Structure formats: structure tokens, C-alpha cells
Amino acid sequence: MTISDRINRIARSVPAWPFYPLLLVPGLWTFWLALNGRLGADPMRELEHDLGIWALRFMIAVLCVTLARRFLNLNLIKFRRLLGLTGFFYALAHLTVWLLLDRQLMWGEIIADLYKRPYIIFGMLAFLLILPLAFTSNNWSVRKLGAAGWNRLHRLAYPAAVLMILHYLWLVKSWTLEPLTYTAIMAAVLLAKLAPRKAARSRQTKTA
Amino acid sequence: MVYTPSQKILPSEITPKDVWLNRRNLLAGAAGGIAAIAMPGLVLAETEKTERAKLDVTKSEKYSGLEPTEYEYITGYNNFYEFGTGKEDPAANAHMLTTKPWSIKVDGLVNKPGDYALEDIIPASLEERVYRFRCVEAWSMVIPWDGFQLSELLNKVEPQGSAKYVAFETVVRPEEMPGQRGLFQPLPWPYVEGLRIDEAMHPLTILANGIYGEEIPNQNGAPLRLVVPWKYGFKSIKSIVRMTLTEEEPPTSWNNANAREYGFYSNVNPQVDHPRWSQASERVIGGGLLATRQPTLMFNGYEAEVASLYEGMDLTKFY
Numbered sequence: 001m002t003i004s005d006r007i008n009r010i011a012r013s014v015p016a017w018p019f020y021p022l023l024l025v026p027g028l029w030t031f032w033l034a035l036n037g038r039l040g041a042d043p044m045r046e047l048e049h050d051l052g053i054w055a056l057r058f059m060i061a062v063l064c065v066t067l068a069r070r071f072l073n074l075n076l077i078k079f080r081r082l083l084g085l086t087g088f089f090y091a092l093a094h095l096t097v098w099l100l101l102d103r104q105l106m107w108g109e110i111i112a113d114l115y116k117r118p119y120i121i122f123g124m125l126a127f128l129l130i131l132p133l134a135f136t137s138n139n140w141s142v143r144k145l146g147a148a149g150w151n152r153l154h155r156l157a158y159p160a161a162v163l164m165i166l167h168y169l170w171l172v173k174s175w176t177l178e179p180l181t182y183t184a185i186m187a188a189v190l191l192a193k194l195a196p197r198k199a200a201r202s203r204q205t206k207t208a
Numbered sequence: 209m210v211y212t213p214s215q216k217i218l219p220s221e222i223t224p225k226d227v228w229l230n231r232r233n234l235l236a237g238a239a240g241g242i243a244a245i246a247m248p249g250l251v252l253a254e255t256e257k258t259e260r261a262k263l264d265v266t267k268s269e270k271y272s273g274l275e276p277t278e279y280e281y282i283t284g285y286n287n288f289y290e291f292g293t294g295k296e297d298p299a300a301n302a303h304m305l306t307t308k309p310w311s312i313k314v315d316g317l318v319n320k321p322g323d324y325a326l327e328d329i330i331p332a333s334l335e336e337r338v339y340r341f342r343c344v345e346a347w348s349m350v351i352p353w354d355g356f357q358l359s360e361l362l363n364k365v366e367p368q369g370s371a372k373y374v375a376f377e378t379v380v381r382p383e384e385m386p387g388q389r390g391l392f393q394p395l396p397w398p399y400v401e402g403l404r405i406d407e408a409m410h411p412l413t414i415l416a417n418g419i420y421g422e423e424i425p426n427q428n429g430a431p432l433r434l435v436v437p438w439k440y441g442f443k444s445i446k447s448i449v450r451m452t453l454t455e456e457e458p459p460t461s462w463n464n465a466n467a468r469e470y471g472f473y474s475n476v477n478p479q480v481d482h483p484r485w486s487q488a489s490e491r492v493i494g495g496g497l498l499a500t501r502q503p504t505l506m507f508n509g510y511e512a513e514v515a516s517l518y519e520g521m522d523l524t525k526f527y
Contacts (some may be wrong), residue, residue, distance in 0.1 A: 041280075041281040044499075104500060107364055112486065113485075
């Protein structure tokens with residue numbers, strides 16, 4: 001039995017639902033640290049950043065699920081909804097921290113930010129794109145939209161992913177290792193997704 | 209005179225470490241002796257790393273009354289890219305910098321140029337002033353600086369009539385400053401800054417060699433740094449090695465890196481936004497997660513003292 005077979009077997013027997021609360025633990029932990037003065041001199045910034053980075057990580061993870069199936073013969077589709085929704089929760093938390101703790105409901109400034117600052121525009125657009133994806137991440141929606149329709153809608157994940165990266169790059173003062181690393185990873189993932197399916201299939205038969 | 213920063217130090221010019229260490233030992237011994245005689249106010253510290261020399265300072269009456277930020281935040285949350293771009297990198301890495309012996313090269317349009325040892329620059333009487341500190345990133349602190357007015361040093365070196373600007377340079381020591389080596393360099397080195405001569409001579413402008421009554425920690429710009437409290441923090445250049453008097457406006461690092469976002473003057477101004485974020489309010493460091501943002505004050509609260517320097521200037525153009 002190959003490693004991928006073994007992983008697939010484990011994946012089939014492990015349920016996804018316990019991971020919903022589990023994957024929120026990193027965010028909750030950071031929030032607890034921030035609340036208790038254990039997140040350094042600027043806890044709000046740190047929390048905002050951390051939540052955003054987790055959202056980005058889960059977006060990358062979601063995109064990697066079909067890549068894993070195509071290139072590694074791993075069937076983790078069962079966990080894709082988990083990863084997507086968790087990413088959405090982190091993005092929502094990130095947006096909430098921005099509205100409540102960063103901008104502190106100064107609506108005049110928030111509105112101004114929304115049209116004056118490119119990085120806020122990118123971020124907001126990314127969020128608006130993943131909003132319908134989150135709302136349709138359930139069996140009822142798949143039935144209503146049909147597999148083809150649902151898949152077409154969920155292609156919005158691609159522009160959302162690009163906007164998330166642009167949001168990050170446009171807000172840092174200078175392009176250091178962390179933002180550039182995530183840009184490189186996202187670029188690699190998106191390029192791999194664009195790789196023609198024929199080549200992938202022939203690669204599969206070769207290794208089988 | 210057109211000002212050009214010092215040439216970048218070639219690797220071949222860097223003193224081999226064993227030679228340098230030996231020279232250091234000799235000089236440190238000599239300096240220690242001289243320091244004990246020349247600076248009666250300076251109590252020499254124990255050789256423990258965590259111990260800092262206490263400074264003999266007089267608390268300023270005029271610049272007091274603000275609640276200072278906690279010491280751990282002032283010394284633990286810094287932008288000092290020479291030690292790494294993370295806010296905690298300077299505190300972690302700055303210990304590598306040797307600050308003794310230290311001298312500042314004074315050149316350009318002055319009557320008394322030369323390499324001034326730190327002991328010859330720092331006066332016997334130091335003052336502690338509690339200043340607001342506002343970073344361009346929209347966070348702020350209140351810091352009790354120990355130092356002396358820059359005008360004292362300038363008067364000592366006698367700027368010539370044609371001098372219109374003062375330029376400064378930070379130390380370049382890639383072997384001691386990890387942020388200056390490796391593939392990703394956030395800024396070209398040396399870090400440079402400058403002031404108009406009236407800004408430099410202003411009583412608010414100080415050179416600081418201490419914080420909270422103690423010798424200044426390396427991550428805060430030891431052994432000597434500039435503090436210009438009405439401007440964004442990046443203008444308060446750290447670990448100064450050179451001061452040049454010039455006729456032309458000198459280059460400044462952040463302006464070179466991104467002229468649209470960082471101007472020469474960089475006066476704190478809630479009405480002039482950074483292109484990517486508003487400057488109308490700030491986060492107070494040490495306030496905690498739920499702290500309310502504070503409205504930013506014109507010239508960081510020093511409007512009465514400095515507004516006259518910029519009368520008639522369009523501050524949206526000269527940002």
C-alpha cells in the first residue's frame with residue numbers, strides 16, 4: 001500500500017466535523033493572548049495580522065486540495081469545505097477586528113478608507129467574493145445550484161486569492177520575506193492549478 | 209556643497225575580527241580611564257549585560273507631565289531595520305552592536321570638522337525630557353529621553369554661513385547588524401536623514417544618549433541618536449556616525465525608497481494622509497487590545513513651538 005493509499009484510508013475514516021472548532025483554536029488563542037497583554041506592545045496589530053495570515057493559509061490549503069488529488073493521488077475533498085469555511089471565519093474575524101478595534105467604528109474614516117486606500121479596496125473585494133462561497137458551502141446549495149453551477153460559482157476563489165495577496169502586499173511598508181514568501185506560494189499554487197489536466201492525468205498513469 | 213553619503217564599506221576594508229577585538233580592548237581600557245575623569249556625571253556600569261549605566265540627569269520642567277510608555281515597550285517594540293524588519297528583532301539582535309568606542313565624524317560646511325569622540329560630544333549636564341513619539345505607521349509612545357540640545361553640538365562645531373541643512377548617517381556594520389546582510393535588504397545602507405538648519409537648531413531638537421535615566425539601549429539607537437518630536441519617528445535617526453552641514457537638501461532614506469509616501473519634512477500632520485492610510489489618529493502603544501485610538505495632534509502636539517518654522521509653506525506639498 002502506498003503512502004497516499006494509507007492517507008486516503010485514514011481520511012475516509014476520520015470525520016471532518018470535529019475539526020471545525022479545532023481549527024479555530026489558533027485564532028482564539030491569539031485573541032486570548034492579546035486580551036491578556038501577552039501579545040507584545042501592539043496587540044491589536046498583531047491580532048489583526050495573525051487572523052489575516054490564517055485566512056490566507058486556509059485559502060492556500062483549499063486550493064491545494066484538488067492539487068493534492070491531481071498530483072499526489074490524495075483524496076481530501078471531504079475536508080475542503082472545512083478548510084474553506086475556516087478560512088472564511090478567519091477572514092471574518094480579521095475584518096471584525098479591523099472595524100471594531102482598529103477603525104473603532106469611525107464610519108467616516110472607514111468609508112474614506114474604502115475608496116481611498118487600494119489595500120482596503122483589495123481586501124474588501126476579496127471578502128465580498130468569498131461571502132457567497134461561504135454561504136453556499138453546504139449540501140443544500142450544491143443541490144440547488146447543481147454540481148456544475150456550484151463549481152462555476154466557486155471559481156470566484158481564484159480572483160479572491162489574488163486579491164488577498166494584493167491586499168497584503170499593498171499594506172506593508174516594504175516587501176520583506178513574509179509577504180514575498182506567501183506571494184510565491186500562492187503564485188505556485190495558482191500556476192499549478194492552471195496546468196493542463198491532460199498532462200496531470202498522464203503523470204498519474206505513469207506513477208500508478 | 210553637494211552632500212553624498214559615505215561610500216559603502218567594502219568587505220576588504222572591514223577590520224579582521226581578532227585585530228578589531230584587540231584594538232577594542234586597548235581602547236576600552238583607555239576610554240574607561242578617560243571617561244572616569246572627563247565625565248563626572250557618568251557612573252560606570254557593572255560589566256553585566258543587563259545592567260545599564262545610570263546617567264546623572266536633571267528632569268526638565270518644561271517637557272514633563274506626560275505619562276511615559278512602559279520601558280519594556282519602548283525597548284521591545286522598535287523599527288530598526290539594520291537589526292531585522294520585525295518589531296522585536298532589534299531587541300533580540302541589537303546586543304551585537306559595539307557602542308564603545310564611538311565617534312561621530314563632523315564635516316561639510318563647518319569651521320571645526322573632525323572625528324569627535326562620544327566623550328567630547330556629550331556634555332556634563334544632561335536633561336530628561338518627556339516627549340511624544342509618533343511613528344508614520346500610526347502608533348505612538350511617550351518617551352523620557354535623556355540628552356542635550358543638538359544646537360549645543362552645532363554651536364561647538366560652528367556651521368558656516370552657507371550651511372542650510374544638517375545631514376546625518378547611521379552606522380553600517382553588517383558583521384554586527386544582521387539586517388544589513390543577506391539577500392533581502394529592505395533599505396540601502398547607510399540610513400541617512402536630514403533637517404533644515406532652523407529645525408536642527410530648534411530647542412526641541414535633541415541628541416539622546418539615554419532613556420529613563422539610564423544609558424540608551426542599543427535597539428533605541430545607542431550610543432547617540434536624534435530626537436525630533438514633531439516629526440514622524442523615522443526622522444529621528446539612530447546610532448549616528450556622521451553629521452554633515454550642507455547647502456543642498458540632503459537625501460533621506462525613506463524619501464529615497466518611496467518619495468510619494470515619505471517626504472523630507474515628514475511633520476506629524478493629521479490633515480495630510482499617508483497615501484495608504486489616514487494619519488488622523490494613532491494607536492497608543494501599551495494601551496492594550498481594547499485601547500481607543502487617539503486623535504493625532506498637529507505637529508505631534510508641538511504646534512505652538514514649531515508652527516512658525518513652516519509659515520506660508522504648503523504642507524500638503526512639503527510633506
